[in-house]
Amino acid sequence: MKLLCLGVSLCILSNAATLRWTAGEPAKADGLSLVRGLDADYRIEKAGADFVATIAPVKDYYRRASFLIRVDKPVKGRVWLVVDYLDRGYNLIQISVPGDNPRASLLREQWGIARLNSGKFRNAIFALENASFAQRIKPGADIQLEGVDQIRSIAISDSEPAREPLPQAEPAVKLNRHIDLVMSAGADARTLDGLPQALATMRNMLPLVKALGFNGVESYVKWSFVERSPGVFDWGFYDAVVDEVEKHGLRWFPLLIVGSAYALPEWIHDSGELDGYVCLEHGIKIDIPTIFNDKQVKYVRRFLSEFGKHYGPRKALLGVRLGPSANYGEAQYPATGAWGYKWGQIHTHIGYWAGDPDATIVFRNWVRSRYSTVSALNQAWSTRYGSFDEVKTFLPETAQSPRMRVDFSTWYMDAMSDWCEKWATWAREALPNTAIYQSSGGWGAVPIGTDYTAQAKSMAKLKGGIRLTNENDSFLNNFSTTRMASAAARHYGAMLGYEPAGFGSARGVMARLYNTLSNGADHLFYYFGNFFSNDQATNLWVKHAALLDRREKPKTEIAVFYSDTANKLSDDVLRYRLSSAFFDRVQALRAVTDFDYASEQMILDGALDRYKILVFLWGRTAEKPVIERIDRWVQSGGIVIYPERQQQREGVLGTPDGDSSVAQAWQEGKTGKGKAIFFQGYAEPFRHYIRFVRDTLREAPQLSPGVRRALRFQTDPEVYWSILGDGTVALLNYDDAPATVRFPDGKTVAVGPYSIVIE
Numbered sequence: 001m002k003l004l005c006l007g008v009s010l011c012i013l014s015n016a017a018t019l020r021w022t023a024g025e026p027a028k029a030d031g032l033s034l035v036r037g038l039d040a041d042y043r044i045e046k047a048g049a050d051f052v053a054t055i056a057p058v059k060d061y062y063r064r065a066s067f068l069i070r071v072d073k074p075v076k077g078r079v080w081l082v083v084d085y086l087d088r089g090y091n092l093i094q095i096s097v098p099g100d101n102p103r104a105s106l107l108r109e110q111w112g113i114a115r116l117n118s119g120k121f122r123n124a125i126f127a128l129e130n131a132s133f134a135q136r137i138k139p140g141a142d143i144q145l146e147g148v149d150q151i152r153s154i155a156i157s158d159s160e161p162a163r164e165p166l167p168q169a170e171p172a173v174k175l176n177r178h179i180d181l182v183m184s185a186g187a188d189a190r191t192l193d194g195l196p197q198a199l200a201t202m203r204n205m206l207p208l209v210k211a212l213g214f215n216g217v218e219s220y221v222k223w224s225f226v227e228r229s230p231g232v233f234d235w236g237f238y239d240a241v242v243d244e245v246e247k248h249g250l251r252w253f254p255l256l257i258v259g260s261a262y263a264l265p266e267w268i269h270d271s272g273e274l275d276g277y278v279c280l281e282h283g284i285k286i287d288i289p290t291i292f293n294d295k296q297v298k299y300v301r302r303f304l305s306e307f308g309k310h311y312g313p314r315k316a317l318l319g320v321r322l323g324p325s326a327n328y329g330e331a332q333y334p335a336t337g338a339w340g341y342k343w344g345q346i347h348t349h350i351g352y353w354a355g356d357p358d359a360t361i362v363f364r365n366w367v368r369s370r371y372s373t374v375s376a377l378n379q380a381w382s383t384r385y386g387s388f389d390e391v392k393t394f395l396p397e398t399a400q401s402p403r404m405r406v407d408f409s410t411w412y413m414d415a416m417s418d419w420c421e422k423w424a425t426w427a428r429e430a431l432p433n434t435a436i437y438q439s440s441g442g443w444g445a446v447p448i449g450t451d452y453t454a455q456a457k458s459m460a461k462l463k464g465g466i467r468l469t470n471e472n473d474s475f476l477n478n479f480s481t482t483r484m485a486s487a488a489a490r491h492y493g494a495m496l497g498y499e500p501a502g503f504g505s506a507r508g509v510m511a512r513l514y515n516t517l518s519n520g521a522d523h524l525f526y527y528f529g530n531f532f533s534n535d536q537a538t539n540l541w542v543k544h545a546a547l548l549d550r551r552e553k554p555k556t557e558i559a560v561f562y563s564d565t566a567n568k569l570s571d572d573v574l575r576y577r578l579s580s581a582f583f584d585r586v587q588a589l590r591a592v593t594d595f596d597y598a599s600e601q602m603i604l605d606g607a608l609d610r611y612k613i614l615v616f617l618w619g620r621t622a623e624k625p626v627i628e629r630i631d632r633w634v635q636s637g638g639i640v641i642y643p644e645r646q647q648q649r650e651g652v653l654g655t656p657d658g659d660s661s662v663a664q665a666w667q668e669g670k671t672g673k674g675k676a677i678f679f680q681g682y683a684e685p686f687r688h689y690i691r692f693v694r695d696t697l698r699e700a701p702q703l704s705p706g707v708r709r710a711l712r713f714q715t716d717p718e719v720y721w722s723i724l725g726d727g728t729v730a731l732l733n734y735d736d737a738p739a740t741v742r743f744p745d746g747k748t749v750a751v752g753p754y755s756i757v758i759e
Contacts (some may be wrong), residue, residue, distance in 0.1 A: 034154075071143070093124045096143075179516075182218050183217060206245070218255065261346055277356065280393060288325065320431060335442065367411075393408070402657070406565055436465070453564075457494075467496075476590060500525075500527060504526075554724060557707050611638075652667070697711050714742040730758050732755075739751050
């Protein structure tokens with residue numbers, strides 16, 4: 001047995017199981033080979049005095065360049081793969097082995113896998129358990145290596161190599177204004193015995209999280225992990241996580257999960273003390289506790305109180321996110337894809353979760369408080385109840401009148417809003433000096449139950465915030481699904497944060513960065529896969545993230561009416577996000593201009609005073625006090641743009657009870673100092689109306705010169721603008737090709753692919 005040295009930094013014991021490949025002209029192969037394939041082309045070149053294999057980049061945002069390693073000699077048992085690489089740029093080096101779960105491969109014992117831009121040759125070490133590489137007869141690859149651009153050598157040995165210290169990495173992004181920049185870093189586990197693996201993963205990833213300029217690390221705090229027997233709390237798992245976070249100079253941002261099935265302690269689940277939601281569609285009971293009785297209240301309050309006592313005083317606590325209900329802790333009802341108790345399957349779908357007896361009692365009491373007599377109820381609902389005791393929860397599509405349907409939907413959404421506000425109040429009592437965020441999920445569909453306006457308003461009262469959990473890889477999707485919440489947060493003064501719904505490539509990284517920048521947000525979260533499951537994101541992030549110092553609340557003089565009542569009357573419009581008529585129209589208008597949403601509650605709370613023009617895209621129904629408030633704003637000088645012909649009586653704005661008198665008065669010119677502009681063309685296809693709105697806005701003297709100037713930008717279809725509060729213009733090119741923006745005065749600005757420029 002002899003000592004074999006690879007490069008200048010690694011020595012391993014050479015024996016019969018030691019295989020290696022070394023870059024050179026020609027390359028030296030002894031039991032290992034690099035093979036070429038799809039997205040796996042490379043060239044040999046010099047890096048200083050050394051030869052390296054440099055991978056050819058892949059431009060596709062959903063595929064990755066990779067080195068393909070072929071094992072040419074039989075190898076079995078526990079072995080170590082060592083990659084000697086040139087550490088330039090930032091990424092996470094990952095391997096996958098055919099037949100293995102790629103995620104399990106990522107979580108194996110490993111070291112040195114974070115590229116930290118040290119400029120030195122370093123080693124990434126992967127322990128492979130129960131390896132079984134047979135001698136090959138046909139060409140192919142046994143190991144796929146991603147996340148690294150240049151390698152000097154690779155080796156497989158049955159002797160464990162020494163681990164070199166990680167280099168000290170200076171953050172690539174340094175901000176002068178504070179913002180919570182939070183990332184996941186493998187800090188979670190499904191069971192308590194997963195702690196050693198979680199800590200090992202964190203040790204590899206946290207240096208990279210810090211190097212990219214992030215200051216916080218998120219993990220889930222599950223009820224079952226800490227209160228393993230009634231009233232006895234053991235915080236050992238999370239103490240170890242927090243200690244590791246602190247060692248790297250970072251802070252902790254946990255999600256507190258008490259109201260979801262997968263976080264239930266065994267003792268409470270088996271006791272039968274908590275009642276689960278029951279879906280109205282199928283009558284099936286699930287393990288997620290219902291909010292329609294108080295059985296979980298004492299446990300939630302006790303958990304939050306104990307958490308506050310234990311972690312509230314620690315400087316490591318950056319803030320907390322609340323997990324009051326739903327699939328994974330969102331502030332909503334169950335939806336598709338929830339984890340069940342002990343990670344089992346569970347019956348969930350987008351639907352109505354008010355089928356339990358307590359829900360009927362709560363609903364009946366709400367109806368009784370709203371209507372003084374059964375006669376008044378029957379008149380409003382077109383029903384024939386003999387007493388309030390006959391009132392039960394029902395599926396909205398079975399309602400016998402528009403008012404009946406609106407009432408049920410209002411109660412259903414308000415019940416979730418009230419529960420979430422209680423949760424936030426208890427959290428504030430437990431954590432008086434900590435930033436708290438509500439997990440505002442979904443996209444506004446009534447069955448999901450998230451009322452963004454109500455949640456923003458309640459969190460503002462508690463000096464907290466809302467974190468939206470619904471962004472993806474599309475800028476237009478992110479705008480259309482988050483603008484209601486961001487507009488409400490700005491109106492009421494709540495903090496604002498953003499979270500992706502799951503997968504996101506470099507496209508999503510930039511779209512979400514722009515959303516944060518152009519809304520003046522306080523918090524931005526990414527899953528580590530958003531950066532490290534593609535080859536482009538880290539470079540784009542390092543180039544643009546410093547722009548967060550220039551984030552501002554947008555200067556929006558235009559609002560789109562968000563008809564809560566129309567949504568409640570026809571929940572299928574927002575129930576299926578990908579086919580939403582409202583969102584389609586919002587996205588068409590966003591290609592023309594920036595704007596806010598104005599919900600009915602925001603309008604009642606004075607939001608229209610912030611805007612010059614109110615545009616109707618979808619939804620001809622609102623409650624009477626809302627329509628009257630819009631009318632007062634118009635009479636005082638506000639401008640309404642409406643998609644129906646002025647001569648029409650059908651289809652104009654009215655109440656669920658059929659009162660359209662205000663809109664009819666507008667048609668007669670009774671608008672005071674303001675104006676109601678009715679589209680005289682045919683509204684389908686809707687692009688005709690969008691052009692009409694654009695042309696009307698360009699000529700509207702009520703808008704500021706800066707907004708009218710931006711409305712006349714000449715550029716590509718995938719370039720979007722937002723005027724920030726300081727008067728600058730933030731431009732996003734959401735396309736693969738570079739773009740040029742031509743200003744009305746002839747000035748031009750170049751914006752690279754998936755890039756942001758502030759002009």
